Amino acid sequence: MVHTFDDSALAGVLGHMNSDHTDDNLLIVRAFGQPNATEATMTGFDGDGGDWRAMLPDGSAVDVRVQWPGGPISERPQVRRAVVELYRAACDRLGIDARAEHG
Numbered sequence: 737m738v739h740t741f742d743d744s745a746l747a748g749v750l751g752h753m754n755s756d757h758t759d760d761n762l763l764i765v766r767a768f769g770q771p772n773a774t775e776a777t778m779t780g781f782d783g784d785g786g787d788w789r790a791m792l793p794d795g796s797a798v799d800v801r802v803q804w805p806g807g808p809i810s811e812r813p814q815v816r817r818a819v820v821e822l823y824r825a826a827c828d829r830l831g832i833d834a835r836a837e838h839g
Contacts, residue, residue, distance in 0.1 A: 739783030739810040746780065749815055753778040760823050765790040767826035768802045776800070781815065783808045786822065 741749075753761060754777055761776040765788045770776075773790040780787040785803040792798065804818040805825045827834040 739808065741782065741812065741815070745812050745815065749781065749819070750778055753819070757823075760819075760826075761788060763826045763830060763832065764788060764802060764822055765800045767829040769800045770798060783810050786819065 758776075761778050762773060764786075765773045765776040770790040770792065772793055774793055775791040776788045778786060779789050779799070785801055788800045788802070790798050790800050802822060805821045806818060809815065809818050824834050826832075
């Protein structure tokens with residue numbers, strides 16, 4: 737059974753990702769499914785992975801689901817680590833240096 741996070745965890749993570757990490761959202765969707773995306777917004781997540789809405793050059797939008805690289809998670813503190821791992825995996829896939837502040 738896939739772990740679901742409460743509304744508070746969802747709101748906190750989505751608010752943070754969509755206000756402070758818009759470039760990271762775009763890197764993730766470009767690396768894992770929509771290489772031509774022009775914008776991306778994180779729309780949700782659960783214990784298995786994260787969900788993004790990617791905007792394409794033609795103005796259309798598509799949903800992108802990406803599994804957590806380290807496998808399923810079930811605790812709120814694991815979310816940050818999973819997103820950071822996903823960001824690093826996206827950077828590796830795209831040949832981009834990851835920022836140092838991601839630990």
